[in-house]
Amino acid sequence: MFSLGGLDENGKNMFVIEVDKNIFVFEAGLKYADELTLGIDYIIPNVTYLKENKKRIKGIFLTHGHDENIGALTDIVDDLGNPCIYGSKYTLEIVKDEFDNSNIKYKNMKEIKAYVPIEIGNVKIFPVNLSHSTPDNFGYAIYTKDGVIFYASDYVIDSLMKGAYKTDIGKLAYIGKQNVLCLLTESFYAGVEGFTSPRHRIAPLIRETLNNSDGRIIFNVLDSHLYRIQELFTEVEKTNRKIVIMGKRLKKIIDFAIENHYLYISKDIIGDLSNINDKNVVILNANEKDKPYYNIMRIVNGYDKFIKLNEDDTVFLATPIYDNREKTFYSLLDDIAKSGANVVSLSSKKYLSHHASNEDLMTMINLMNPKYYFPIRGEYKNQVMNAELAEMVGIPKSNIILKENGDVVTFKNGVMLDTFERVHNGSVLIDGTAGDDIGEVVLKDREMLSDNGIMIISVTLNKQTKEIMAGPEILTRGFVYVKDSYELINEIKKISEKIVVDNTKGMKYVEYNKIKNTIRDELSKYLINQTGNKPMIITVIQEI
Known part of the structure; x- marks a missing residue:
């Protein structure tokens, strides 16, 4: 095994x-x-x-x-x-x-x-x-x-x-x-x-939040964590609040769970979109597998078409802090604080x-x-x-x-x-x-682009004489701003032009891969020396 x-x-x-x-x-x-x-x-x-x-x-x-x-x-x-x-x-x-x-x-x-x-x-x-x-x-x-x-x-x-x-x-x-x-x-x-028991139970914290919150409560949970969803519904049934379930997938799971007796819920407390702005409503929101925190972040950042966060709202994060997503989680907490809304999260020391x-x-x-x-x-x-x-x-x-x-x-x-x-x-x-x-190769390319940007060298040659008709033209993204770096760009053009001329003048057969590799190697050395950065360099050579 x-x-x-x-x-x-x-x-x-x-x-x-x-x-x-x-x-x-x-x-x-x-x-x-x-x-x-x-x-x-x-x-x-x-x-x-x-x-x-x-x-x-x-x-x-x-x-x-x-x-x-x-x-x-x-x-x-x-x-x-x-x-x-x-x-x-x-x-x-x-x-x-x-x-x-x-x-x-x-x-x-x-x-x-x-x-x-x-x-x-x-x-x-x-x-x-x-x-x-x-x-x-x-x-x-x-x-x-x-x-x-x-x-x-x-x-x-x-x-x-x-x-x-x-x-x-x-x-x-x-x-x-x-x-x-x-x-x-x-x-x-x-x-x-x-x-672990009883530290995995959050019913007391839900009860406390329901009692202390005068406005809406947005409850974020994993849609497959039915036990925590049951804890929420059990506590809400003791109040006069309604729950609005957001998302077709979450609603489908809850409906199936109720029908098959995995959840015991009074359907009387389940509201609809007409209740979404009620002062005492509880909005149930779930995460997606490939985008942890995405749905709640969309609400907090104002991109959700149904829910607009306000200062009277309380956001209850009943989801764990995903491994390697700590930065995202704490950034989310900051964004909620900036909105003026209250936030309740599960302390890893107290809740498991x-x-x-x-x-x-x-x-x-x-x-x-x-x-x-x-x-x-x-x-x-x-x-x-x-x-x-x-x-x-x-x-x-x-x-x-x-x-x-x-x-x-x-x-x-x-x-x-x-x-x-x-x-x-x-x-x-x-x-x-x-x-x-x-x-890994694609991931490495993405890392290079995010760290140092990209530079494209474009040259047009005469098909018969191999002489330069246009260029070299320099296009950069995420590296330097061209208008503010005139001398640097001008020197890049000179280096590229010299390499092209040296490898095409008087030649019947041109090794374009050799030109591209030479431009990449020479410009990499120059740019590291001048800027400390090594952008991805792509050379495009066309003949007319």
Whole structure:
């Protein structure tokens, strides 16, 4: 077994387990792009290994419907031979919506239920409910001839979470008595003391905000975090406020959740656009997968066609601070403050997301009693802290597995083998809807353009004599302002003209690539010396 994403990083989760040549894929997630990945929308795992072995793929098994777990599906399923996608009713509804938004007709999905085993060849896969911010979040027990491999998704242990949000401790203990070969659990909060519960609950803060705010409340949340949406509706029902749901996608998810009893909401408190300017309205707004904070930023910056922020409004940010998006988040807080509106955000010291802290992790280890322990999902320092917890509760250090993406772990007859095998892995950068990898070269070009700008040298030659008829003309963007840099531009023209003349005069055959490369090299040296900058230089030579 090995990971194609999710180790030494947050997001892009994809874990592969091979049993007797059959491939079982767990998760197919994305990672949000940061400010340094210029223009990139999101990042997904490189699935070259799976493409090369797609005939052996028996299914993609989803734990829940968050982007870090399902966000890559629309980009990869066609390349993988359209394998069967397994997931709960709610998770598959989110997946279907993703496919619809991408204009993909995908029928090979199978709804599964907790505690109903799936038999594939000699392997039995047993889904188990785990508590998370989304309903029907599964962990998977994979029964093999060497023992059980238990893949634990994001979870918390909270006795107050019921129904589709409940962790069945009894079932976990039952699995733990059936020879668990290896336990794989998340590491995101491995360094956080205690249990996550009750620090993942925000109902008291919502209640306080409702009581203290006289104006509108704009509540920003992830559309798949149904547990927090339920907390909001429960508290609003105790007031005389109405909730206006913004966006077709969010409304569709909430309607589906109400219909299927994932949310328990009185529809009497749901308003419409006619209530949007009511003084005591609550406006529910959600984020998008490839543009974190985009929808709320559009409101704050005055670009939303329905909502105009005013000084009496309160903006409640019920979303986490995304990794590598801290600058964007705090810039958003500044913009809200400048507008005069109030802002409520979740302090990372006081409030946690629905992930396992160290006591949750140690409880899971004790319930499972595994022979081997594999910390997954999180930065490497978090994986190390997770490993230290396992050692504290009695797992031998030699049986704790710390790996990076692509490292293969092999078991034979219930014993781990040191094969030092690796599979091809990496990241694919997605920009727009093309679905193709942008690549490091394009990203480097974008970085150069943003740092130093671009300069275009244009020269027109006589087709017969090769003499210069026009130019060199100099066009710059993001480098220097031409009118204020006459001497510099004039010298650039002279250098370019000399290079062209030296390589064309008296010649029957002209090596245009040589001219372009020489101009680029000589001007780069000159410009670094004169300005300290090295713009991208493009030379255009045409003949008439």
